[in-house]
Amino acid sequence: MRYSRAFIPTLKEKPADAEVVSHVFMVRGGFIRQLAAGIYNFLPLGWRVVRKIEEIVREEMDRAGAQEVLMPGAVPAELWIESGRWKVYGPELLRFKDRKGAEFCIGPTHEEVIVEMVRRDTASYRELPKNLYQIQSKFRDEKRPRAGLMRGREFIMKDAYSFDRDESGALRAYDSMYEAYGRIFRRCGLDFRAVEADTGAIGGSRSHEFQVLAESGEDAIVSCDNCDYAANVEQAEYARPTEPSVTGGGALETVDTPAQKTIEQVTAFLKVPAKQLIKTLVYVADGQPVAALVRGDRALNEVALKKAIGAQQIYLARDAEVKEATGVDPGFVGPVGLKIPVYADWELEGATGAIAGAGEAGKHVKNVDLARDVVVTKLAGLRLAEAGDLCPRCKKGHFRPFKGIEVGHVFFLGTKYSAPMHCEFLDEDGSKKPMVMGCYGIGITRIAAAAIEQNHDTNGIVWPMSIAPYEVEIIALQNDAEVRKAAESLYAELTARGIEVLYDDRDERPGAKFKDADLIGVPLRVAIGARSLKEGKLELKWRKDKDPTLIHAAGAPEEVAGLVAAEKQRLRAKADA
RNA sequence: CGGGGCGUAGCGCAGUCUGGUAGCGCGCUUGGUUCGGGACCAAGAAGUCGGAGGUUCAAAUCCUCUCGCCCCGACCA
Numbered sequence: 001m002r003y004s005r006a007f008i009p010t011l012k013e014k015p016a017d018a019e020v021v022s023h024v025f026m027v028r029g030g031f032i033r034q035l036a037a038g039i040y041n042f043l044p045l046g047w048r049v050v051r052k053i054e055e056i057v058r059e060e061m062d063r064a065g066a067q068e069v070l071m072p073g074a075v076p077a078e079l080w081i082e083s084g085r086w087k088v089y090g091p092e093l094l095r096f097k098d099r100k101g102a103e104f105c106i107g108p109t110h111e112e113v114i115v116e117m118v119r120r121d122t123a124s125y126r127e128l129p130k131n132l133y134q135i136q137s138k139f140r141d142e143k144r145p146r147a148g149l150m151r152g153r154e155f156i157m158k159d160a161y162s163f164d165r166d167e168s169g170a171l172r173a174y175d176s177m178y179e180a181y182g183r184i185f186r187r188c189g190l191d192f193r194a195v196e197a198d199t200g201a202i203g204g205s206r207s208h209e210f211q212v213l214a215e216s217g218e219d220a221i222v223s224c225d226n227c228d229y230a231a232n233v234e235q236a237e238y239a240r241p242t243e244p245s246v247t248g249g250g251a252l253e254t255v256d257t258p259a260q261k262t263i264e265q266v267t268a269f270l271k272v273p274a275k276q277l278i279k280t281l282v283y284v285a286d287g288q289p290v291a292a293l294v295r296g297d298r299a300l301n302e303v304a305l306k307k308a309i310g311a312q313q314i315y316l317a318r319d320a321e322v323k324e325a326t327g328v329d330p331g332f333v334g335p336v337g338l339k340i341p342v343y344a345d346w347e348l349e350g351a352t353g354a355i356a357g358a359g360e361a362g363k364h365v366k367n368v369d370l371a372r373d374v375v376v377t378k379l380a381g382l383r384l385a386e387a388g389d390l391c392p393r394c395k396k397g398h399f400r401p402f403k404g405i406e407v408g409h410v411f412f413l414g415t416k417y418s419a420p421m422h423c424e425f426l427d428e429d430g431s432k433k434p435m436v437m438g439c440y441g442i443g444i445t446r447i448a449a450a451a452i453e454q455n456h457d458t459n460g461i462v463w464p465m466s467i468a469p470y471e472v473e474i475i476a477l478q479n480d481a482e483v484r485k486a487a488e489s490l491y492a493e494l495t496a497r498g499i500e501v502l503y504d505d506r507d508e509r510p511g512a513k514f515k516d517a518d519l520i521g522v523p524l525r526v527a528i529g530a531r532s533l534k535e536g537k538l539e540l541k542w543r544k545d546k547d548p549t550l551i552h553a554a555g556a557p558e559e560v561a562g563l564v565a566a567e568k569q570r571l572r573a574k575a576d577a
Numbered sequence: 578c579g580g581g582g583c584g585u586a587g588c589g590c591a592g593u594c595u596g597g598u599a600g601c602g603c604g605c606u607u608g609g610u611u612c613g614g615g616a617c618c619a620a621g622a623a624g625u626c627g628g629a630g631g632u633u634c635a636a637a638u639c640c641u642c643u644c645g646c647c648c649c650g651a652c653c654a
Contacts, residue, residue: 012603012615013589017647037646092653109654143578143652157654197654209654316651409654441654477613511614518614529613539613 001470003504007044010516020216022452023148025461029519031448031469038145038153045520048469049448050156054135056187056466057158057442060575064180066131066160071113073137077103079112082421094141106139111417111439114161118435119423125165128425128435131173133160135444147216149449150405160440165427167414170436174206174412177440181210181408183575188447189464191454193402195221196231197409206412210442211404212450219404222385226397234303236385236399237392240346246276246295248353250367252336258362261331263296266364270355273297278348278356278368280333282322282340285311289325290377293335293344296355298383300345308343308380332357334365335374342375345382405450406443413437455544461521462543465567470502472560473522477510477529486538486553487528493557499564518543523567526560 008030017034018024026032031046042050058068077095080086086093086105094106107113114132122130135158145153162173178194185192190212197209209232211221223230231237260266267274277296282289283305290309294300306314322330325340334357335342348354354368370376387401417423418434427433448467455462465471472494476487484505491503502522504513510529517525527539527548538556540563541548551559 009587011588016583016589019648034646090653138654140654144648144650146648151653406654411654443654475613479612509612509614509616511612511616514614516615527613531613 001502003502004506006502008516008520009043010519018148020147020150020449020453021456022150022216022449025452025456025519025521026148026449029461029521032148034148038142038151040149040152040154045469046448049463049467050444052467052469053188053444053447054156054158057135057184057444060180060184060187061133061158061160064131064176066133066162068134069114069117069132070134070136071107071110071117073106073139074104075107075110075113077105079116079421080105083112083115083417084420085112092140092142094139108138108140109439109441110134110136110159111161111413111437112421115417115421115423115437118161118163119418119421122163122423122425122435125425125427129162129164129169129173131160131162131177133158133440147449149445150216151218152445155446156444158442158444162438162440163418163423163435164437165425165433165435167436170412170414170438174410174438177410177438178208181410181440181442184442185210185212185407185447186574186577187571188451188467189455189571190407190447190451192407193221193223193230193404195223195404196229196235208410209404209406210408210410211402212407212447212454213402214405214450214453215403216453217403217405219406221402221404222387222389222399223402224391224394224397225400226391227394229391229393229397231385232404233385234301236389238381238383238385238389238399239392239395240381241349244350244352245347246278246351246354248276248367249369250353252368252373253366254358254360254363255366256362257332257364260364266355267296270364270366272355276353276355278335278351278354278370280335280338280357282317282325282330282333283314284317284321285309285314288340289317289321290314290341290343291326291333291335291338292382293342293348293374294383295345295347298345298347298386301382301384304380304382305343308378308382309341326359328357328359328361332359332361332363334359334368335370336365336368338375341377343378343380343382344370344374344376346379347383349379405446405453407447407450408440408442410440411438413439456521459515460519463521463523464571465523465564466571468521468523469500470522471500471564472502472524472526473517473520474501474503475510475513475517475525475527476503476505477513477527479507480530482533483528483530486533490526490528490538490553490556490560494560497557497561499561524560524563526556 010030011028015027032040138157139154142153145151164170192210192212194208194210197207220233222236260269263274274297279294279296281292292305326333351370355366356368358365387399389399391397415434423435424432452461476483494501523543525541536553537550538553539548540551
């Protein structure tokens with residue numbers, strides 16, 4: 001591509017509405033432009049990156065035995081009503097009516113549609129297993145879209161769905177997708193971890209997230225420094241303590257804490273460490289109030305609490321709800337004598353001498369003995385995992401914390417959709433059975449953002465070769481005839497060899513071309529200038545390196561093409577590692 | 578949904594408190610000089626000041642309503 005004819009509107013200054021690195025560089029580099037909150041145009045450069053990522057995904061999905069399909073964006077409400085999600089899915093689901101008044105939504109995910117597709121034309125176990133995928137725009141009306149492509153409302157996603165006759169087949173499909181995902185992200189040059197995850201609104205019983213490690217990530221993950229256990233903190237287990245971590249003794253004693261409501265205030269006032277306290281949180285679980293207890297220095301894991309209760313929905317009770325359920329304002333709620341179900345973190349098992357709210361305004365109680373003084377409905381691992389926790393798997397290593405960007409997610413669904421929607425087949429024994437499903441998503445556009453978060457410097461993007469908009473950028477430094485001729489010739493020869501070349505033939509000063517090249521981030525740069533050309537040399541520089549090297553102009557096409565091929569091969573080989 | 582911020586030329590911003598002829602930098606156009614890390618000089622083009630209503634002799638500026646965007650949090654694959 002000749003730069004002079006390309007549509008690559010770069011910006012010198014940081015756009016006012018971008019904060020996160022990938023967002024800033026994608027706008028500055030002319031990859032994307034915003035159309036509305038969380039909704040973007042892809043300019044030529046951005047679209048090339050998306051297509052590169054899509055191609056890698058297609059190759060690996062096909063290789064894993066999946067077949068590509070395309071489902072519509074507009075989905076009739078009936079399917080969603082049938083699955084039960086029309087009511088459950090909140091305002092994130094964009095709904096509208098057609099001219100006849102029939103209700104539709106724009107698909108935020110496509111379990112319903114794929115189930116309809118498969119059940120209509122699959123009758124026998126002989127036709128299973130099947131694995132179908134699509135790459136298509138999704139729409140989720142996020143409350144707060146942010147950071148450019150990191151969390152958009154409209155975004156491009158690869159979603160795949162597997163259908164098997166039994167659980168063991170479905171688990172094989174799951175494993176094969178898990179494997180394919182690893183290959184995909186390695187080929188994209190990403191540093192990632194596969195972590196155990198919560199199944200969330202999609203539902204199901206087994207799930208892994210693929211998290212790209214980056215400071216700007218929204219997800220907190222922990223991974224063992226000894227074994228390969230890694231998990232989203234929402235899902236992370238921690239070893240059940242073998243002995244009480246809160247100790248002391250004596251009879252219950254009420255103390256005045258007139259204005260001390262928070263853990264910090266109480267610990268400062270009574271001069272005790274936070275771990276000596278019991279934090280009592282009131283939640284509303286499916287309409288019923290419950291209390292959750294964790295040690296004063298810990299944070300509650302809401303996902304774990306929801307599971308322990310077996311509730312569909314939980315939320316932290318509002319002040320008025322706390323008062324109604326416990327008779328006291330937040331800050332003085334305590335577990336002793338509570339009339340509502342009490343769920344205690346198992347770290348509090350056997351706790352003695354603990355301090356907690358007294359259930360009476362302006363007072364706390366000392367020497368709480370959990371076994372003696374509190375009616376515990378259930379003990380469970382309720383706190384959020386933390387850095388330094390003992391690994392629950394190997395029991396040797398400890399957790400290290402990471403921030404991650406979720407670029408992929410695999411779910412084992414079982415019959416969550418196939419049963420209610422009657423996606424069934426006739427098995428060998430003549431019985432009708434629901435298919436066992438899995439679903440597998442990859443955020444295509446989010447990969448582009450994640451790749452930049454991981455590969456950039458102060459001047460711009462440093463694309464991995466496999467997903468770069470172009471593989472080589474040629475810069476003609478001057479406008480004189482010799483330089484032009486050499487640049488034109490290299491451009492023609494590389495293009496003929498199938499290399500994707502951006503040729504900066506603009507009538508700009510060298511500085512401007514270098515700046516734009518760094519910003520755009522094409523991995524390999526060839527600068528052609530009068531000075532070195534006199535000696536028959538061209539200047540070669542990797543975007544990731546600081547310094548250039550000189551190569552002979554005569555053999556340049558072969559040499560550059562060879563370097564590109566080698567780098568592509570290196571990333572491909574990583575997939576097999 | 579709660580809190581905060583911002584809408585003025587294509588982009589980045591000043592001007593708003595204290596009403597009185599709409600400005601600066603970049604970019605763009607033309608001419609000239611330049612040419613290895615975002616050149617310089619000169620001359621230009623370009624703005625319903627987010628929108629509606631109101632107050633006033635007069636509104637970017639004051640008042641009311643409204644739309645949009647960003648950030649933090651809550652929430653969420």
